[in-house]
Amino acid sequence: MGWISLAAAFLFLPGWFPSVQEVPSISPPEALEMTKTAGTYLVDVRSIAEYYLIGHPLDAVNIPLTFWNEKTQSLEPNDNFIKDIQERFKTTDVLIFICRSGGRSLKAAEEAFQAGFSKVYSVKEGFEGEKDANGLRTLGGWKNKGLPYTYEINPNLVYHFR
Numbered sequence: 001m002g003w004i005s006l007a008a009a010f011l012f013l014p015g016w017f018p019s020v021q022e023v024p025s026i027s028p029p030e031a032l033e034m035t036k037t038a039g040t041y042l043v044d045v046r047s048i049a050e051y052y053l054i055g056h057p058l059d060a061v062n063i064p065l066t067f068w069n070e071k072t073q074s075l076e077p078n079d080n081f082i083k084d085i086q087e088r089f090k091t092t093d094v095l096i097f098i099c100r101s102g103g104r105s106l107k108a109a110e111e112a113f114q115a116g117f118s119k120v121y122s123v124k125e126g127f128e129g130e131k132d133a134n135g136l137r138t139l140g141g142w143k144n145k146g147l148p149y150t151y152e153i154n155p156n157l158v159y160h161f162r
Contacts, residue, residue, distance in 0.1 A: 023106060023109040023110055023113060023120055023121065023122050024121050024122070025102070025106070025121070025122050025123070025124035026096070026121050026122070026123060026124065027123070027124060027125065028098075028123055028125055028140075028141065028142040028145050028147055029145065029147065031096045031098065031121070031123045031142075032057075032142075032147050032148070034094065034096060034121070035059070035096065037094070039090075039092070039093050039094055040093070040094040040095075040096065041061060041089060041093055041094070041095055041096065042057055042059065042060040042061070042096050042098060043060065043061050043062075043063055043085070043095055043096065043097050043098070043108070044056050044057065044060040044061065044062045044063075044098050044099070044127070045063060045064060045065040045097055045098070045099050045104050045105055045108040046062070046064065046098075046099050046100055046104070046127070047064050047066070047067065047068060048062065048064060048158070048159055049068075050100065050127075051064075051158065051159075052151075052153060052158075053151075054127070054128065054143075055127075055143065055149045055150060055151045056127065056149060056150065056151075057098065057127065057142055057147065057148065057149050058148045058149060058150055059157065060098065060157065061088065061157050062157060062158050062159045063078075063081065063084045063085060063088070063159055064078050064081075064159055065077070065078055065081055065099070065104045065107060065108045065111075066078060066104070080162060081108070081111065082111060082112070082115045084159075085112055085115070085117070086115065089117070091116045091117050091118070092119070093117070093119065094119040094120075094121070095109070095112055095117055095119065095120050095121070096120075096121045096122075096123060097109045097112070097120065097121065097122050097123065098122075098123040098126060098127055098142065099123075099126050099127065100126045100127055100128050100137075101125065101126040101128060101129060101130055101137070101141065102122060102123065102124045102125060102126045103126075105122040105123055105126060106122040108122075109121060109122045123142065125140035125141045125142070125145075126141050126142070127141055127142045127143055127149075128141045128142075128143055128144070129141025129142075129143070129144045
């Protein structure tokens with residue numbers, strides 16, 4: 001077997017090619033710093049109620065990943081999530097997703113990446129952070145780190161149902 005054949009064989013070994021890109025997780029201060037660059041947007045994927053009642057980062061666009069269904073008493077996916085993202089942003093924009101503590105934002109960033117947005121990030125501590133020993137969200141997060149946030153509702157940033 002020649003060296004070219006041997007090199008080609010290595011290319012087809014399992015695990016040689018990287019799988020789907022892992023979405024980078026960044027800290028709240030890193031996210032804030034990144035938003036100072038043109039073409040970079042913070043997307044809050046929490047529910048409308050969380051966005052309104054708990055507060056949200058300044059200038060964060062609210063596009064919920066899920067909605068609460070009163071009838072079933074459960075969360076259901078926002079079937080228009082990717083369509084909403086595509087209508088609001090260009091695939092060349094840098095999108096930083098944030099939620100309560102990092103789970104939904106990671107899922108949202110992965111979905112956006114699969115839809116063609118290549119510059120996506122997830123805020124690993126979210127807006128509220130993790131729970132402490134008393135069950136309160138006091139550990140990390142945008143709000144607990146003293147980063148700028150508001151309760152004011154900007155009609156251009158809050159989610160609008162179709």
